[in-house]
Amino acid sequence: MNGYADLLQATQNPWVLFGFLSGFLSVAVFLRYVLIAGGFYVLIWKWTPGFARKIEKATPPPETLRYEFAWSALSSLIFGVFGSAGFILWEKGFTRVYLDWNQYGALYPWFSLALLMFLHDAYFYWVHRLMHVPKIFRRIHRVHHESKNPSPWAAFSFHWAEAILEAAILPALILIVPVHPAILVIFLTTMTFLGVINHLGYEIYPRWFFRMPGNRFLISASNHHLHHSRVRYNYGLYFTWWDYWFGTHDSQDSAKLKS
Ligand SMILES: [Zn+2]
Ligand SMILES: [Zn+2]
Incomplete structure (x- = not known):
């Protein structure tokens, strides 16, 4: 990366550069x-278009939305720092990031996207189970569960220690999975989209969508809302299979919104 080398020369100090990159990515x-x-x-x-079905009658008060926004802003800062760490690992040649789209075949980038989502979901499920160990829950994960009836602003509403754990997966993934930068951008944007949809408070996927084979494995707002209201179920991020495999899946309350 010539631009990076020029920047390094301009700033002289790698820590200043790290701070600059972190700030840019956090924003x-x-x-x-x-x-x-x-x-x-x-x-x-x-x-509120007609297709959006509200999950709970009540609407959270503005203080809850501000609380979710404030923690999400701090998480964004932490995600930016880890993004910057990933960038420096790449520049130092430690990662499997590649620039030629066809290096592993034209279809590989899309396979790598599916693989990143599978691995991230697995990591999230187990970190999330860990977060529900009572001592850890009380100290850390309680922040996320202050939103019993979440809003879209809750997508990144994590205690800083949880945000660090969540962010650490990104540099780790690019160390092991060959990935094109464009796929990384699509992956991270999809993550944000689905994180917001999971906390929407409204079910927006059509009913027929849930009747299609295989789609019961996709997490929607009603699935994750149940995690916030009942706590002991539905720990996944994108897919429900870990919940099915480990007996933590529950669709009881949300069934009416899906059928
Ligand atoms: Zn939780
Ligand atoms: Zn949540």
């Missing part, structure tokens, strides 16, 4: 969160 992550969470907030909460 980018935060703006992406504001744009996606804010977009859904206006579209679904303010305009």
Whole structure:
């Protein structure tokens, strides 16, 4: 990366560069969160189109939304720092990031996207189970569960220690999975989209969508809402299979929104 080398020369000090990169990426992550969470907030909460089915009658008070926003802003900062660490690992040649789209075949980038989502979901499920160990829950994960009836702003509403654990997966993934930068951007944007949809407070996927074979393995707002209201079930991020495999899946309350 010539640009990076030029920047390093301009700043001289690698820590200054690390700080600069972290700041830049944190702002980018935060703006992406504001744009996606804010977009859904206006579209679904303010305009409420006919297809959106509200999961709970009650609406959370503005203080809860501000609380979710504040923790999400801190998480964005932490995600940016880890993004910057990933970038430096790449620049130092430690990662499997590659630039030639066809290096592993034209279809490989899409396979790598599916693989990243599978691995991230597995990591999230087990970290999330760990977060529910009572001592850890009380100290850390309680922040996320302050939102018993979440809003789109809750997507990144994590205690800083949980945000660090969640962010650590990104540099780890690019150390082991060959990935094109464009796929990384698509992956991280999809993560933000689905994180917001999971906390939407409204079910927006059509009923027929849940009747299609295989789609019971996809997490939607009603699935994750149940995690916030009943706590002991539905720990996944994108897929429900870990919940099925380990007996933590429950679709009881949300069934009416899906059928
Ligand atoms: Zn939880
Ligand atoms: Zn949640």
